[in-house]
Amino acid sequence: MLDEKVDLLFEEVVQRNAGEVEFHQAVREVLESLGPVLAKYPEFARAKIIQRICEPESQIIFRVPWTDDRGEVHINRGFRVEFNSALGPYKGGLRFHPSVNLGIVKFLGFEQLFKNALTGMPIGGGKGGADFDPKGRSDDEVMRFCQSFMLEMYRHIGEYTDVPAGDIGVGTRELGYLFGQYKRITNRYESGVLTGKGIDWGGALVRREATGYGAAFFLEQMLKTRKQSLEGMTCLVSGSGNVALYAIEKVHALGGTVIGCSDSDGVVHDPDGIDLDLLREIKEVRRGRILHYAEARKGSQYLPHGSIWQIPCDVALPCATQNELTAKDAAALIKNGCIAVAEGANMPTTPEGVRAFAAAGVLFGPGKAANAGGVATSALEMQQNASRDRWSFEHTEERLSEIMTNIHDICFHTAEEFGAPGDYVKGANIAGFLRVARAMVALGLV
Numbered sequence: 371m372l373d374e375k376v377d378l379l380f381e382e383v384v385q386r387n388a389g390e391v392e393f394h395q396a397v398r399e400v401l402e403s404l405g406p407v408l409a410k411y412p413e414f415a416r417a418k419i420i421q422r423i424c425e426p427e428s429q430i431i432f433r434v435p436w437t438d439d440r441g442e443v444h445i446n447r448g449f450r451v452e453f454n455s456a457l458g459p460y461k462g463g464l465r466f467h468p469s470v471n472l473g474i475v476k477f478l479g480f481e482q483l484f485k486n487a488l489t490g491m492p493i494g495g496g497k498g499g500a501d502f503d504p505k506g507r508s509d510d511e512v513m514r515f516c517q518s519f520m521l522e523m524y525r526h527i528g529e530y531t532d533v534p535a536g537d538i539g540v541g542t543r544e545l546g547y548l549f550g551q552y553k554r555i556t557n558r559y560e561s562g563v564l565t566g567k568g569i570d571w572g573g574a575l576v577r578r579e580a581t582g583y584g585a586a587f588f589l590e591q592m593l594k595t596r597k598q599s600l601e602g603m604t605c606l607v608s609g610s611g612n613v614a615l616y617a618i619e620k621v622h623a624l625g626g627t628v629i630g631c632s633d634s635d636g637v638v639h640d641p642d643g644i645d646l647d648l649l650r651e652i653k654e655v656r657r658g659r660i661l662h663y664a665e666a667r668k669g670s671q672y673l674p675h676g677s678i679w680q681i682p683c684d685v686a687l688p689c690a691t692q693n694e695l696t697a698k699d700a701a702a703l704i705k706n707g708c709i710a711v712a713e714g715a716n717m718p719t720t721p722e723g724v725r726a727f728a729a730a731g732v733l734f735g736p737g738k739a740a741n742a743g744g745v746a747t748s749a750l751e752m753q754q755n756a757s758r759d760r761w762s763f764e765h766t767e768e769r770l771s772e773i774m775t776n777i778h779d780i781c782f783h784t785a786e787e788f789g790a791p792g793d794y795v796k797g798a799n800i801a802g803f804l805r806v807a808r809a810m811v812a813l814g815l816v
């Protein structure tokens with residue numbers, strides 16, 4: 371529920387940003403948490419912090435022309451939304467997916483801002499991408515697209531300005547082509563301009579694993595508050611991209627068994643536990659589909675178009691995409707005895723799903739807290755780039771684990787302080803907002 375004053379502010383956001391439904395959803399979720407904060411700190415209303423936070427500092431939209439392998443011309447639309455730089459340079463990934471539009475990029479940028487604040491690292495919030503579909507494209511086509519994209523984006527980014535990274539459809543391959551083009555245009559080997567780079571050209575160990583590992587660490591921390599652990603638990607991980615793969619790896623390392631994963635075509639149910647080597651081979655080396663996993667793995671079952679959330683489990687990690695877990699899915703999870711959910715993707719649970727989990731007392735870690743490990747490790751990559759240093763895997767993973775524990779604890783304690791014990795959604799929204807809002811007040815009206 372929104373209180374009256376906040377409701378008016380929300381209506382204004384809806385009017386100013388007509389049709390951007392995912393952005394409205396993300397804004398509403400944060401504003402729903404802020405009533406008690408605005409009552410406690412009247413200076414935020416005086417400085418119009420809410421209105422300013424909901425308006426990106428700048429929004430760049432550009433044409434991306436490129437040619438496919440047959441010489442045919444294609445036109446895509448590129449975006450970079452620089453949301454807020456009160457805490458540091460804009461920071462956030464690029465998403466290449468046919469669903470990308472301004473509303474999606476703004477929802478992601480808005481979430482990113484609070485997520486980045488929760489990490490405690492000096493990074494502001496931004497997001498970008500294009501409605502380009504890399505699926506089925508050759509390496510050469512992807513390269514030409516990335517080069518054309520960077521030919522516009524280079525003028526907006528920089529180590530101290532705006533630091534993009536990967537997201538859905540943008541991994542090390544795409545970042546390589548983007549970085550190569552940036553280096554060529556600017557004549558600078560500016561490692562800190564992008565994160566998620568390959569290990570041989572300025573990348574950091576653990577960045578690849580960080581979002582998935584971090585989500586598993588967050589889940590473990592939530593369970594700990596109820597004196598439980600992942601040991602012996604069955605788990606569902608939706609998706610089978612970078613976040614899902616490394617969430618599965620860490621759940622297994624912490625003693626749980628992942629019995630299902632998915633892609634946009636279907637679901638695989640593997641009661642013996644997902645064979646991660648096989649899944650990685652298919653996804654990372656062959657760039658294949660999980661249907662191929664089910665074909666190769668005895669004892670597993672492929673459910674075309676099925677909902678993964680119908681499979682009974684103890685804990686769940688939605689790691690695919692926004693609004694993939696609906697009220698109906700939440701009801702099935704609750705009925706089957708699921709006790710905890712941590713979001714590896716950005717906003718994968720619908721607002722109705724979140725409410726159902728809260729009503730049933732399911733531990734629920736929202737994405738802006740639970741999946742912050744990726745961007746936190748990006749900040750560690752920036753730190754290594756700035757000092758021309760390279761940290762070991764063990765040291766970096768230790769830092770990631772510490773950061774996730776801190777994020778968990780600040781969300782947990784903030785929720786208690788504001789009268790909502792156990793509500794990680796409120797805890798994350800309030801704690802993230804306070805960091806950004808205080809910095810904005812301190813920096814004046816800029």
Ligand code: GLU
Nearest residue numbers: 462463535536537745748
């Ligand atoms: N796209 C990731 C996220 O949603 C990572 C962003 C980054 O590392 O900058 O947080």
